[in-house]
Amino acid sequence: MKSKLIVLMSCFFIGLTNAQIEKVEPPFWWSGMHNHQFQLMCYGKDISKFDVQIEGVVIKDVTKTENPNYIFITLDTKEIKPGTISIDFTENEKVVFSQPYEFKVRKENSANRKGFDSSDVIYLIMPDRFANGNLKNDSHPNTVEKADRSNPGGRHGGDIQGVINHLDYLKDLGATTLWSTPLLEDNEPVYSYHTYAQSDLYKIDPRYGTNEDYRRLASEMHKLEMKLIMDYVTNHWGSKHWMIKDLPTKDWIHQWPEGFRRSNYRMTTQFDINASKADAKGCMNGWFDTTMPDMNQSNPLLLNYITQNAIWWIEYADLDGLRVDTYSYNDKEGIAKWTKAIIDEYPDFNIVGEVWMHDQAQMAYWQKDSKIGAIDNFNAHLPSVMDFTLHDALTVIFNEDEDTWDKGMIKAYNNFTNDFLYPNINNILVFPGNHDTNRINEIYQGDIDKYKMAMTLIFTTRGIPQIYYGDEIGMLGNRDKKGDGDIRRDFPGGWPGDTQNAFLPSNNKNGRTNDQEAFHSFTKKVLNWRKNTSVIHTGKLLQFIPFDNVYVYFRSNEEKSIMVIINNNTKDQKIDIGRFKEGLKNFKTGTDIITDSNIDVTEEFTIKAKTSMILELK
Structure with missing residues (x-):
């Protein structure tokens, strides 16, 4: 009886103390990964007072930081087979409690997945503004901001199910790839719909759906021979991220004596040989915004955390590519290591970085194997960058009716004269606009002839074309006069009860107007031709x-x-x-x-x- 009581008391003690582990991240991993060195983060009240042992597994390192609520455990996974291991937390050489951890079987040929390329056409959406497929998740008890469709800067209720419901529309249009702005949880009290201030890197925002819904989106797209790109944010997190509230280390983020300091946004300081160190620090270490703490990619624990997180999502959701937000604001050596680690894991994968600059040499600096980057022995290992100089030209060209030495179509020509700067010119993203720019049809005042000329150029020049949702029906939007909400309007017909449904052709009741149909039919015709024309x-x-x-x-x-x-x-x-x-x-x-x-x-x-x-x- 006494021995039974001891066992029961021990089980109770183990169960009680095990509850102090609040999070284990990544939540699971895979055997057979290219990089055998794997780091597990365990979080809980005063967890660092324990030691760690795992039977049959090589522990390379156990890192305890100044915050006693974290332990980072580095394992050698080379010999680990699929299944569950037991992580034992010990005190005075006695096991106090154990934490199970699973290694899953990788999808067959996962490492050789092929990313998006110049045979693709990317369709960019803001999921909150595209389509609402599940009215029940418009607001959620675990997130602060509630749905308010009347507020241009509020959440409107678009979600993953809404995207799935309209994949046939995208397929019919001729798009082959979907890039959605971020879908991970953003628990800021306002403007959370853009989701660039993330509060949990392992969780889809519940107002969009679940992690499983995201996996299902990728699966449904693959059935249609389409690809899915995740918008990944390495430069900053949201102020409501649970780790920001209890930092593992003081230098997990960039901090300033005065508290908040905004970035000077001068990305040229990354490579300017004449730049002052103070200015360079002001760009890379400054915060993008008040609600977006600037992450320190030179911290090896942080860098490893976001590297494994990106790989986790690629493997878990079966992704075909990444678009990296504000790529050139990161610590450049750190982001290069992050990028290389992903490409080493998936050699045929593609990653496009947002390098919003206005000079071809400055953008080419960031592409993999750049001769310009090599001048200062730098290689970002980034396969693709966005052609912002072509975008700059496109926003004015077709309003310049007469050519001069530097106006009109010569601006397009001049853009391409600098193609020699890029090591892989076909792997450049070309676009007329995106979620941060005035809509192309606003710039050209709804003139379909100008739209056709602009899109002819985008669809037939070198590189990977990307269009922004609604451009194909002539949607307007001016952020300079009316704010970001105006360029991120709801797609007509994406919500039950919408008076018009632009997902449907004009011969349907309440379908596209004749003007919308003219934009759509042109886009559809050229894109479907392009899809099967390899010379383009x-x-x-x-x-x-x-x-x-x-x-x-x-x-x-x-x-x-x-x-x-x-x-x-x-x-x-x-x-x-x-x-x-x-x-x-x-x-x-x-x-x-x-x-x-x-x-x-x-x-x-x-x-x-x-x-x-x-x-x-x-």
Whole structure:
């Protein structure tokens, strides 16, 4: 009887003390990963007073920080098989309690997953503003901000189920890849809908759905032969993140004597050989905003935490790519290690970084194997960057009706003259706008001819095209006058009870208007053609200096050639085929995939004012 009582009391003690482990992250891992060194974080009140042992597993290191509520356990997982191990927490060489931890079986061929590339077209959404598929999760008891669709800066209720419900729409449009702005929990009391101030890196925001819903989104997309990109934030977390409230180390984040200091946003200080150290620190260590503590990627524990977190989501959700927010604000050596670790794990994966700069050399500095970066022995290992200089040009070109030395189509031409700076020019993201810029149709005042010219360029030049949700139906939005909410309007028809449903064609009751249909039909036609036209994905770009605001270029390989003509002039223009013999070669005719008309390219022909042609040469 006495021995039974001792056992019962021991079990009670073990159960009681085990409750002090509040979090174990990552919540589980996989056997057979490329990197065998794995770090487990255990969090709980005064947990560091215990020692750790794991039978049959090599413990490489146990790190205890100045905060007694953390233990970081580094394991060698090379010999670990799928199953559950027991982590024993000991005191005075006696086991006080144990924590089970699971290693799962990896998906077959997981390491060789192929990321997005120039054969893809990326469709960018803000999930809160795209479609509401589950009205029950618009607000949630565990998050502060509640749904208020009348507030342009509030949460509107879009969610993962809403995206799943409209995957057929994206497929039909010709999009092959979805990039959603972040879906992880953001528990800020206001403006949490953008989800860039995250409060839990292992949890989908419950107002969007569950972790399993996110896995299901990827699965449903893969059934349609589509890809999913996660928007990942390395530079900052949200002020309500549970670890920010109880920092593992003081230098987990960048801190300033005065408390808050905003970044000076001068990313050039990352490589400027003349930059002062104070200015460089002011950019990289300054906070992006008051609610976004700046993470210290030079802290090895933090760097390892976010590296494993990104890999966890790739493996768990079966992702096809990452887009990294504010990439060039990170500690550059730290973010390079983060990027390389992911690419080492998944060699054919793709990651695109937001390097919002206005000079090609400065952007090319960040692409993998950059010769510019090599000047100061730096390699970011980042496969792809975003072509912001092309975006800069696109926001003005088609409002410049007459060409001069530096206006009109010459701006597009000049952008591509600097392609030699990039080590992999086909792996550049090209876009007319995104969730941080004025909408392209606002800039061009809803002029569909200007939209067609802009999108002709985006869809046929080198790189990976990305469009922003709603551009394909002519949506407007001006952040300069009305704030961010105006460029992040709800997609019409995404909510039950919407008076109009732009997911449906114009021949349906309450479907797209005739104007919306014109935008949509053009986009759909070109994108579905592009999907099956490999010469546009990787063909050589041959461009000619624009004359009379007419820009002509070719995309060609050994099998096929495409001639693109963009007439940004207010008058019809004659095309002198003699000038373009280098691209036309011995081709006789071309079919314009926009109008389905056939053109004799052996003699002069006319292109109408403010129009474009995409000629498949034969």
